[in-house]
Amino acid sequence: MTEIDIGFTLDGAPVRGRAEPRTHLADFIREEMLRTGTHLGCEQGVCGACTVFVDGRPTRSCITLAASCQGADVRTVEGFDDDALMRRIREAFSRHHALQCGYCTPGMLTTAYDIVRRLPDADAAPIRRELSGNLCRCTGYAGIVAAIEDVLANDPPAAALLPMPRSVPKAGSRERAARAGSDVASTPSALEAAALPDAASLEDAPHLTRSVTLAIGVEDAWALLSSPERIVTCVPGASLTEPSKDGALTGQILVAVGPIKAIFAGRGSVTFDADRRRGSLIGRGRDALSRTALDGKLDFVVAETDPGSCRLDLDMRYRLAGPLSQFGRPELVAEIADRLLAEVATAIEHEVRGGGSVAEAPKPINGFTLMVLALKAMLVKVFTGR
Ligand code: FES
Ligand code: FES
Numbered sequence: 001m002t003e004i005d006i007g008f009t010l011d012g013a014p015v016r017g018r019a020e021p022r023t024h025l026a027d028f029i030r031e032e033m034l035r036t037g038t039h040l041g042c043e044q045g046v047c048g049a050c051t052v053f054v055d056g057r058p059t060r061s062c063i064t065l066a067a068s069c070q071g072a073d074v075r076t077v078e079g080f081d082d083d084a085l086m087r088r089i090r091e092a093f094s095r096h097h098a099l100q101c102g103y104c105t106p107g108m109l110t111t112a113y114d115i116v117r118r119l120p121d122a123d124a125a126p127i128r129r130e131l132s133g134n135l136c137r138c139t140g141y142a143g144i145v146a147a148i149e150d151v152l153a154n155d156p157p158a159a160a161l162l163p164m165p166r167s168v169p170k171a172g173s174r175e176r177a178a179r180a181g182s183d184v185a186s187t188p189s190a191l192e193a194a195a196l197p198d199a200a201s202l203e204d205a206p207h208l209t210r211s212v213t214l215a216i217g218v219e220d221a222w223a224l225l226s227s228p229e230r231i232v233t234c235v236p237g238a239s240l241t242e243p244s245k246d247g248a249l250t251g252q253i254l255v256a257v258g259p260i261k262a263i264f265a266g267r268g269s270v271t272f273d274a275d276r277r278r279g280s281l282i283g284r285g286r287d288a289l290s291r292t293a294l295d296g297k298l299d300f301v302v303a304e305t306d307p308g309s310c311r312l313d314l315d316m317r318y319r320l321a322g323p324l325s326q327f328g329r330p331e332l333v334a335e336i337a338d339r340l341l342a343e344v345a346t347a348i349e350h351e352v353r354g355g356g357s358v359a360e361a362p363k364p365i366n367g368f369t370l371m372v373l374a375l376k377a378m379l380v381k382v383f384t385g386r
Pocket of ligand 1: 061063
């Protein structure tokens with residue numbers, strides 16, 4: 001693949017290098033810039049070992065493309081050598097035995113730095129919540145939490161609490177829009193203009209089938225499934241941002257995986273075949289913050305099993321592109337789909353029985369589940385070479 005020029009500020013100094021567009025920031029920093037203080041653990045955005053600051057915001061460098069950091073201000077744990085607050089955090093880590101092998105420590109230190117600057121009044125509970133995206137395999141978390149509490153309890157220097165310097169791209173530039181998390185491609189006018197994916201282009205995309213039994217009559221189920229306004233209230237995290245018209249949909253869905261949350265906003269088109277009680281939805285969404293794109297197609301059919309109950313069969317194809325595409329792994333998608341489907345089924349039954357919608361924001365899949373799935377994927381790779 002062709003290499004491209006990449007340049008940004010690394011730990012206060014401008015750097016330039018060449019890398020393939022698919023190169024992740026962590027690999028670029030470690031292998032091109034030879035700054036090995038940033039560690040790589042899971043390489044799937046789960047463990048937090050690779051956390052660095054990009055434009056003042058903690059960022060997982062293993063799932064961030066180096067090319068997307070063009071012109072950014074990147075700060076690794078090595079960029080804090082002379083920082084007074086980081087010195088105090090390091091000393092507190094030593095005092096509270098907050099590290100053992102030290103593998104997670106660069107990510108823990110950068111996350112701790114962010115917590116101390118953002119949450120000066122935090123006690124143990126919010127510190128633990130903020131640290132939930134950083135995994136430690138040996139020390140455990142008691143010492144790490146105690147170290148952060150210690151720093152917060154002992155008046156962190158006011159200067160260190162000032163926002164970190166950010167490089168500000170020119171007003172109105174595409175780069176600025178992208179870095180602000182409001183990529184031009186996800187503004188309403190751009191979304192309106194964006195074409196829907198071609199069904200044929202998803203033929204070879206990852207594929208998932210699921211079935212669920214609903215304890216309601218097939219007619220009631222179909223009446224709900226064929227109403228975009230009603231079904232969307234049964235899907236946790238989903239909403240229509242405009243009324244549906246002639247099968248055209250505009251909306252968004254929140255997906256939560258561990259500490260990472262993505263809001264895919266976009267457009268879709270749905271068609272129904274009432275005689276056969278089946279339908280097909282195709283759509284394209286984009287998470288502005290991570291600049292990840294999702295194309296998907298969902299075919300569904302509902303059939304009577306017994307009087308008073310029916311079965312909903314789903315056939316889904318999807319494609320993720322961008323930093324969060326690591327979460328397109330079949331194991332993770334299956335886990336998310338199973339949880340979502342169980343909640344959707346409960347919400348549909350509740351709605352049909354006149355109880356209103358019970359769908360709430362999606363509950364994130366926890367870090368342990370993510371680790372199990374990551375380990376499973378690694379073992380499959382080792383033993384099958386896939
Ligand atoms: Fe990046 Fe684990 S190596 S989150
Ligand atoms: Fe070993 Fe955290 S100190 S992984």
